[in-house]
Amino acid sequence: MTPHAIVAPSRCLHVVCRRSRPRRPRPSRSKPELPLHQWLIKKHDFVEVNQGPEEGKRGKVIDRQWRENTVTVEGVQLKLSESIDPDSASMYSPSFVTKEEPQPLHFSLVSLIDPATDARCDDIEWRWKDGRKARVSHATDAVVPLPKRPPFGQEESIPIQYAETLVTRRDDVLAVTYVPLPEYSMHRAKQLEASNAAGIANEPREADARVADSK
Secondary structure, eight states, X not given: OOXXXXXXXXXXXXXXXXXXXXXXXXXXXXXXXXXXXXXXXOTTOEEEXXXXXXXXXXXXXXXXXXTTXXXXXTTSSEEEEEEEOTTOSXXXXXXXXXXXXXXXXXXXXXXXXXXXXXXXXXXXXXXXXXXXXXXXXXXXXXXXXXXXOOOTTOSSOOOOOOSSOOOOOHHHHHOOOOOOOOOOOHHHHHHHHHHHHHHHHHHHHHHHHHHHHHO
């Protein structure tokens, strides 16, 4: 009699399957160099480039990226980019439009303009003046006013450009062409259907009555 081999029970490895979580957005690699409340440049400010090949150019700040330490100035550091033409005829094979768009700049490459001398001023700080915190120039002690915000809803408005000339007359546009439909409802339709059915059912009785009268 051959002895049976004793097999040691294998260790069961229990694998815990966790439910996958949504991936968090990757944080920005760059760190803000200044707290947001210490930034001197605001959106819609009029600034001048103080370094680089475009030194001396002026423009309005159209965007401010605090975490990336950059600002976007209108008409400065333009780059060609392609975008879909909204007036293209086909959605599946649209036409593209090439246009120039400004690229972000580091906030240290632009300077505010001193209202007293109409020149760029690199030495500006926040200071309490007349009971309010304002941006004051060290050279002339002049206050750089804060930019005025456009009304709500008009900041990002883009004028509509039509490909053809608008020739429709005003009277044709304002003409009332709505014609109301006749009154119709499911309740009225059921009433008509019931009346028709009742009329069909009463026809044999009326025929029998006429025959009886004739006799």
